[in-house]
Amino acid sequence: MRDDSDGNELVWDRPEPPTRPAPTALSRSRIVAAAIGLADADGMDAVSLRKVAAALDAGPMRLYGYVASKDELLDLMVDEVYGELPPPSEPSGEDWRAALRSIAHRLRDAAHRHEWFIDLLGGRPHVRGPNALAFLEESLAALDRTADFTDVADVMRAVRTFTAYVTGAIRAEVGEARAERATGLALAQWQRASVPYLRRMLATGRYPTVEKVITHDGEEPDADTTFEAGLGAVLDGIAHAFAR
Template identity: 50%
Template structure:
């Protein structure tokens, strides 16, 4: 195991800082990038709950112990997978215009797109921060952008803005992914689910106790998820960074 001496004693190096094992051609050439790509594909197909080092090894045609030369455990495997997804998000942030707002919106939209492509990624949003190199690059780009926004005058303002922004992003994305999964599992989308409860809702709303809910049910439209996300994202960003 690779360790580093620090003022607090020796500590194990995280997977991103450890050198790759010496390449071996037989029976299969491996790398952390190849292992992560295979793990992502399996997670996309079967979900995180069904992902294991043994299954990845079988897919790669090697013994499970061979993979432990590259990752010490499942947690490190997830770290590699998460940072691989963050690489694409970071690229979207780099391609954004120089304007701070455009950068923030681009990163948020790329995060949503990544979660819709890799639904398991949504399950890992909103917890402890991800600290891989690409995740750190996104964090830096987002923080640097918001630090240029009107109304963000110091580090405490920046902390609050980032907290609220990340909470919106995780909540909005996880809700959308949950609805997609529920639709697949039940064969019933949100509109059909609401329609199935139509008689019950009609009786309850007729009592007059829920007038605002009645307006939403009767007059409200079934909104497009992408348009809703973009509208709410802009509202949140602009509300967090008032010009006065």
């Protein structure tokens, strides 16, 4: 497949340079693994072709024979994480809800292993590699192969709705984890530290609904429960709006 916008071959279609064992053997897979290692350890700010080359003990210019730009490297990293997703534990058949639930939880698990991954989904234009295309195929087929969905346009709208919820919910979870690491405060501790300020603001009477929510006497659900509840609501909405 070629990128028809400029006539250049995409990275997945471009052959790698001949192997040179000295001074350091390189390959796209080694480059991507090193980049993922840097991102996992120190975030996306730690990823550049120069830093990846240093991690591999190679000259930066050698990497350009394998990846033409940082954008290509990011595409390869995203596709590698998609490739880590395990296959469904069992065929879902006509049960599209079970299929989408499986997809959502596998994507969530991958994003918690590689927090930078969720930042790259929807945050930048990117080309879907073979693993990302396989994930998209599974998502679309989960609905398209069932009798509940007979219009491909409805399938596309349903998958977009599902994906928007899953990526948004995961992004919120990852953001909370990052904030906790950055401040050293868990969410509950941060909320307690904010109590004096919130009391002053609520005393103005301008935020009655916020006050109602904050003062609600109930146990805060954990992240897993919250994610599953939201996912269930989205699947119900998809069934109501798009399924036959």
